[in-house]
Amino acid sequence: MKNKIILAISLLTTGIAFSQTPEERAKIVSNYDLEHLNVLEKELIAQNDANQKDNIEKMARLGVRESYVDEAGSYYNLKYFEGDTPIYVKTDNVGSALTARVNTINYGGSEGLNLNGQNMIVGVWDGGPIRGSHVELAGRITYKDGETFFVSNGGTRHGTHVAGTIISSGVNNANSKGLAYQAQIWGNTFDNDEPEVVNQIGQGLLVSNHSYGIPAENAPVYYLGAYINESSVWDQMHFNAPYYQAVISAGNDRGSSADTKGGRDLLVGNKNSKNPVVVAAVAQVSNYTGPSSVNMSSFSSWGPTDDYRIKPDISAKGVSVFSTVSDTDTSYDSMQGTSMAAPAVAATLTLYQQYYNQLYASYMKAATLKAVMINSADEAGATPGPDYKFGWGLINAKRATQIIGTKNSGGSIIEELNLANGQTYTKSITSDGVSPLRVTVVWTDPAGPVSNGTVDDPTSRLVNDLDVRVVQNNNVTMPWVLNSFFIQAGAIKADNPYDNVESIDVDLPSGTYDVIVTHKGTLQGGNQNFSLVVSGVNQTLSSNSFSNVFSVYPNPVNDILNVTVEGAKVVVKELSVFDSQGRLVKFVDMADTVGTHQVDLSELNSGIYMVEMKGENGERDVKRIIKK
Incomplete structure (x- = not known):
């Protein structure tokens, strides 16, 4: 059971660092139904207390262990009993940045964005406390639930690997660098996770990672694909806190004794909730060229839910992921599982929020965040569209940030x-x-x-x-x-x-x-x-438009873009070219142009650009072009 002693604040943090400001988090929370969240937290605490009393009695009577590590290294912890059947929670462990295209938006990436998770917080609930003294994590782990690291075991090893996938600095081993390697983590063990999540949502937490769940072979048959009480609880959390997004591993139950439908119908608990993002594990994708580039892992659990909802939601690398582990302050290892895929997505979604806030001084609602993730995903699987294996496809950070950057x-x-x-x-x-x-x-x-x-x-x-x-x-x-x-x-x-x-x-x-x-x-x-x-749109953002007299060609263009203004309806004053992130890369004084004007774009790199024309009376039109 989780230690109930409340530690002094000074013991809860390994190092002090500023992150999402209290003002920003207060603004997020101001949109929440705090009354319902408080009621939900109290109900969950009461339920956990009742479960713990029941667990103590039945563990003694039935000779059941509270926790253990199996031969594969997965950490199990008793959650509750269904009758006399123990229900355990299990860690889901069986080039993440490259596969997710996060390398293009990190510092030095091709998109020039320098998105590394600066000033961002990611919540992590896992089997054991993270080794916060690890050289790649030091100073950026806050122990929010009072459970501090003291010895390496199956749970702490898994949790430290998950944390490293998100925020490892790569200072000692560059191959371990996390996707949001300058972010911070609020760390928790998964015992009593639900009331703790509600509490930290109320503190402004935006994204959290949960690389664990009830294994399908340990669950009653009706749990598989079902919308049970746990599914409902996580949907309540999201509905009352519309900026919060949980990221949950799909599980690794294909090939287990519960797999009786060819891999389908293996999701359990909050993996069947509607609002969380559930993540499937695929092999590394070094160069995406089409759906065949994305290869499903041998273990990732498939949906759909019993009511035919598309779950999992998204795919990310979960095969042979190299990251930090808790053996020593300089230990690393490769692991695989949806446990490794989920933190890649949690880190990526955190970078989406960082970029949106950087551009627009606000954060996206979770529904918006999820819509950007889905809209930008790359096709995966044998058939067009989403499926119950890969979800909506392979997460694509490069495309998502382009969508975020061009909305204005x-x-x-x-x-x-x-x-x-x-x-x-x-x-x-x-x-x-x-x-x-x-x-x-x-x-x-x-x-x-x-x-x-x-x-x-x-x-x-x-x-x-x-x-x-x-x-x-x-x-x-x-x-x-x-x-x-x-x-x-x-x-x-x-x-x-x-x-x-x-x-x-x-x-x-x-x-x-x-x-x-x-x-x-x-x-x-x-x-x-x-x-x-x-x-895939070219929207005119002003009612003072002269799109009917303005055209550009050829498109795609090599070096010279022809800009044509027909007739004398407007006087054109200036032309501006913006890159896919909304940055001005070329300005031309049109000198009251009528007719055709040639614009030299030879100095620009290949990519998508927006060409904006302005008239003397505030007229404005925007055309989207592709530079070869």
């Missing part, structure tokens, strides 16, 4: 919206005619009804069912959804009554479309917040 220059759309009962939301968008057009809507859904113990119960756990459609000239493009009649065949484009994520890919896009968001039935609470992310 018209190259993408990121909006946080609200839909009231009976309301229809419509937005006109224009394809850039070059890039794929992807429209993603995500909402943090209220907790759904808990399973009654029926095996493979398909009853939908979705509470508020939003629908998104993309329409052009009465042609309607539908969102992706798993085919409930033949799951193994992959996703289809049809109405999605299951997920609180709807994403649409428009084939061969060209011209203008309407994005339409509606809902079925009656919305619980009378309304539902949702986030909209669109990529």
Whole structure:
């Protein structure tokens, strides 16, 4: 059991460092339903206390161990009893930055962003306290639950590896460098995790990692794929704290005794929640060229949920991950498992939040963060669209930061919206005619009804069912959804009554479309917040537009871009070229141009750029181009 002694504040921290400011965290928390969070925390503490009393009696009567390490090195800790059956929580351990393309946005990366997790906090719950004195972690681990490191064991080794995957500095061994290597960690053991998570959410925690769970072979059969009480609790956390995002490993149960459906239906507990991000493990991807570049690990647990929701959500490297371990202050080792994939995603999402705050002085809601992650993911798997193995694909930090960076220059759309009962939301968008057009809507859904113990119960756990459609000239493009009649065949484009994520890919896009968001039935609470992310667009950001007289060609362009202004409707004063991160890279005084003007772009690197024209009366238009 977790040590209940409350230690002095000075003992809780290894070193003192400033991170997300108290003011920033207070601003985040001001948007939360703290009353409901406080009630939930008290309920979870009471439930844990009751479980501990029950555990003590049954461990003695049944001769059950509280914790142990198996032959594979996985750490088990008793959570509760289902009748007389012990339910354990197990650590899910069986080139992360390269696979996630985080190397392109870290210091020295091709995107020039220097996103290393500076001033950011990541919560980590794991089997044992992290070795905070490790040379790669020293000074950046805060022991939030009073459990400090004192001896290396299976739990601490796993937790220290997870921490290193996120924040290892690489100062002693460059190969161990984490994805957010200048961030800090709030460290906790996973005993009593749920009330602690609620408490730290109330302190402004944005992202947390959970590389553990109930192993499928240890669970009652009806738990597999089911929306149980644990699933509901984690959805309640997210719904009452809309900026918080939990990242959870999918588990490593393929090939276990519980695997009776060819790898499917192996997710348990909070891995079946709607709002957390659940992560599958794949092999390293050194150079993504298409879906065949992404190879599934031999162990990663597959979904979907019993009600046909797409889980896992995303994939990341979880095979042969090199990181810090707790044996000594300079120990390292390679491990594999979804335990290793989840912290890669947690670190990457933290960098997305860092970049968004850097550009716009605010953080994204978790639904927005998840929508950016899904919209930017690379295709993976044997069939188009999402599936129950890889989720929405391979996480791609380079593409995600491009989407974040171009929202104010018209190259993408990121909006946080609200839909009231009976309301229809419509937005006109224009394809850039070059890039794929992807429209993603995500909402943090209220907790759904808990399973009654029926095996493979398909009853939908979705509470508020939003629908998104993309329409052009009465042609309607539908969102992706798993085919409930033949799951193994992959996703289809049809109405999605299951997920609180709807994403649409428009084939061969060209011209203008309407994005339409509606809902079925009656919305619980009378309304539902949702986030909209669109990529592959060229949006005019001003009503004072002269797009009808402004054109650029060729596109893609080699060195010389022709800019044409037809007629004498406006007087053009200046032209500006911005890179994919919104930075000005070229300025041209157009000298009251009418007709065609040639702009030399030979000094620019290959990539995506935005060309902005301004007129003398405030007219403005933006065109998206690709430089070869």
